[in-house]
Amino acid sequence: MGLFDKKNCSICGAKIGLLGGHKLSDGNLCKDCAKKLSPWFSDYKSSTAQSIGAQLEDREENKKRLAAFKTTKCFGEYGSIVIDEDAGVFAAISDSAASLFGERKEITDIAQIIDRNPDVVRFDQVTDVDIDIVQTQREEKQTVNGQQVSYNPKHILYMYMFYAVIKLDHPYIPMMRIQLNNDAVQIPNEGERLSNKIGLRLAAYLLDLPIRDVRETERIYSNNSLKDVLLRNPYAMPDYSYGFKCSLRNWDGIQRYGYYLLMTREILETLRR
Numbered sequence: 001m002g003l004f005d006k007k008n009c010s011i012c013g014a015k016i017g018l019l020g021g022h023k024l025s026d027g028n029l030c031k032d033c034a035k036k037l038s039p040w041f042s043d044y045k046s047s048t049a050q051s052i053g054a055q056l057e058d059r060e061e062n063k064k065r066l067a068a069f070k071t072t073k074c075f076g077e078y079g080s081i082v083i084d085e086d087a088g089v090f091a092a093i094s095d096s097a098a099s100l101f102g103e104r105k106e107i108t109d110i111a112q113i114i115d116r117n118p119d120v121v122r123f124d125q126v127t128d129v130d131i132d133i134v135q136t137q138r139e140e141k142q143t144v145n146g147q148q149v150s151y152n153p154k155h156i157l158y159m160y161m162f163y164a165v166i167k168l169d170h171p172y173i174p175m176m177r178i179q180l181n182n183d184a185v186q187i188p189n190e191g192e193r194l195s196n197k198i199g200l201r202l203a204a205y206l207l208d209l210p211i212r213d214v215r216e217t218e219r220i221y222s223n224n225s226l227k228d229v230l231l232r233n234p235y236a237m238p239d240y241s242y243g244f245k246c247s248l249r250n251w252d253g254i255q256r257y258g259y260y261l262l263m264t265r266e267i268l269e270t271l272r273r
């Protein structure tokens with residue numbers, strides 16, 4: 001074999017240029033065939049030509065599953081999880097924007113993403129659903145005599161991204177990680193968050209609450225009505241919520257934090273059925 005021998009696609013036989021396509025464990029895959037694979041698939045190296053062929057067949061079948069799909073619930077503002085509860089299936093995409101700089105749209109029906117052929121997955125293929133909350137923080141300082149100095153107690157801006165992590169027993173998708181919020185939840189806090197005490201305990205408590213009664217569940221199906229439930233709560237502002245020191249300045253952010261926790265719990269309860 002010479003250095004410049006052309007490779008051929010193990011699926012369609014097309015010639016693959018020197019830098020084109022993907023290497024499989026026992027062959028090669030051209031770009032055009034790769035485009036038809038699942039948006040959640042990336043493990044070319046340990047895949048065989050046979051398993052890729054099976055996936056491509058399944059992806060064709062998937063179009064029929066999508067045609068029969070009836071949306072009953074949707075979650076997420078960045079990525080999206082679209083659910084058909086009656087059929088016990090869901091589909092998900094990691095980014096609701098169609099292109100890199102495309103406009104991000106709120107997904108409310110499977111029809112909006114059907115052209116991407118998102119894999120329809122059965123609830124019984126879900127082995128675990130987890131929430132991943134990514135925290136970043138930055139100290140806000142004040143200027144005194146031209147110097148940047150800390151407040152006492154320190155003012156810390158906490159920022160949060162929420163991800164639903166869905167683990168699967170599926171022929172070619174081991175896991176889906178879906179970013180739920182588009183903009184980071186920002187919570188300006190006086191002092192460190194009491195994350196090891198009240199905060200985490202409350203978050204865990206909220207995620208493990210028993211299923212609400214039917215009337216209540218009815219109202220929190222859509223993202224907007226979830227927000228309503230939180231805003232309708234007439235309780236007075238507590239000293240701490242999720243471990244944040246509550247103030248008028250951060251109450252909105254704290255409610256948004258709770259909103260994404262509730263959203264995750266809804267996803268959890270739905271997919272664990």
Ligand SMILES: [Zn+2]
Binds near residue numbers: 029033
């Ligand atoms: Zn090919």
